Amino acid sequence: MSVWAVVVAAGRGERAGLGENKVFYPCGGVSVLGRCLRALEESALFDGAVLVLAERDLEAYEALRAREGHGMLVARRALGGATRQESVLNGLRALPEDAEIVAIHDAARPFVTEDILRRSIELARQTGSGVACANVVDTIKQVGEDGSVITLDRSRLRAAQTPQTFRCAEILRACEEAAAQGWTATDDADLYERYYGRVSLFTAPDSPGNVKLTTREDFMRMESGAFRVGTGFDAHRLKEGRPLVLCGVQVPAQRGLDGHSDADVAVHALMDAILGALGEGDIGRHFPDSDDTYRGISSMLLLSRVMRLASERGFRIVNADVTIVAQRPKLAPYLEGMRLNIAEALDVAPDCANVKATTTERMGYEGREEGISAQAAVLLAKGSV
Numbered sequence: 001m002s003v004w005a006v007v008v009a010a011g012r013g014e015r016a017g018l019g020e021n022k023v024f025y026p027c028g029g030v031s032v033l034g035r036c037l038r039a040l041e042e043s044a045l046f047d048g049a050v051l052v053l054a055e056r057d058l059e060a061y062e063a064l065r066a067r068e069g070h071g072m073l074v075a076r077r078a079l080g081g082a083t084r085q086e087s088v089l090n091g092l093r094a095l096p097e098d099a100e101i102v103a104i105h106d107a108a109r110p111f112v113t114e115d116i117l118r119r120s121i122e123l124a125r126q127t128g129s130g131v132a133c134a135n136v137v138d139t140i141k142q143v144g145e146d147g148s149v150i151t152l153d154r155s156r157l158r159a160a161q162t163p164q165t166f167r168c169a170e171i172l173r174a175c176e177e178a179a180a181q182g183w184t185a186t187d188d189a190d191l192y193e194r195y196y197g198r199v200s201l202f203t204a205p206d207s208p209g210n211v212k213l214t215t216r217e218d219f220m221r222m223e224s225g226a227f228r229v230g231t232g233f234d235a236h237r238l239k240e241g242r243p244l245v246l247c248g249v250q251v252p253a254q255r256g257l258d259g260h261s262d263a264d265v266a267v268h269a270l271m272d273a274i275l276g277a278l279g280e281g282d283i284g285r286h287f288p289d290s291d292d293t294y295r296g297i298s299s300m301l302l303l304s305r306v307m308r309l310a311s312e313r314g315f316r317i318v319n320a321d322v323t324i325v326a327q328r329p330k331l332a333p334y335l336e337g338m339r340l341n342i343a344e345a346l347d348v349a350p351d352c353a354n355v356k357a358t359t360t361e362r363m364g365y366e367g368r369e370e371g372i373s374a375q376a377a378v379l380l381a382k383g384s385v
Ligand code: CTP
Pocket: 008, 009, 010, 011, 012, 013, 014, 015, 016, 022, 023, 052, 080, 081, 082, 083, 084, 085, 087, 088, 106, 107, 108, 109, 212, 213, 214
């Protein structure tokens, strides 16, 4: 049985506001369309595909195909229409005569998986249609024209996705009929249902990931700038008569760390890691030694300022890991308190903050107990990523 795909890519991507058709936009190095075509190719479920493109995009597509080297599956092309429905119809008309099953798929859904494609095709084989859906996570309210509100039963709602797979002859007839009658629908299942009755829906474990890239927000999440990593290092000298403060915990010790602030070397390394991830230099630039307002100041307070800067930039902490290098005192009994302090300051769950301590077996300045050093690594994520 010959199985084809119709990939619709002829929109303008207006809601994404990228200044070009969104399916040409790179997502993790490869265009959205390229990713989508690769997913179909790699599934090995298709005999061929019809790619539906707008005339204005033909040149851009040729350049993309040459650059990214995909599209082996694209045996035919069709020109897009003014609406998605018209584009689908043009795509279906371009199918070869021996095509029996067709999966209609949005190029704007590049994360479709083999499992979803396979389920969709199987269901269409058995019942005539196989429409990928996701369960709805939000409670949906229906607002009437008079402002009245009805809360819908979420367990009975499904969000329709693509692929939407059908028997070629049947969906083509339904789409031709819709065109003749002037029916409009936002998806193919709706047309099929009007013509033939009930459609078969399915949800799969991968359905939540099979998103349609639609808004600018969706694209921001894809961009490489969505994740940032940073590292920090600091060392302070040990001195008589100073308290020893590490990750905001005052550790009983004969000597403490010398410095302009409370000299919390671990928090300094952590702040440098966050600033590094933000591309914001280091703590010396933000809180200079020459400024008397920082004399004796709690480093935890400075950390809260660094966190404010991160959140103003739209970043949150994913996790942080701190290593303190000290020959003495033994820090193990205090590490859990340090971890909780850091987790709270970074606004993460306790298991996303880690503080550990090591000695250098008496080697180097930490080993000779001249000072204590600390290293930190953090991962930042943008917005809701
Ligand atoms: N599509 C198409 N022909 C159209 C309109 C849409 O082939 N006339 C395709 C899009 O390229 C996309 C899929 O249908 O792959 C889903 O449509 P949508 O997400 O609405 O994309 P756009 O129409 O491009 O975006 P927008 O509505 O924001 O302009």
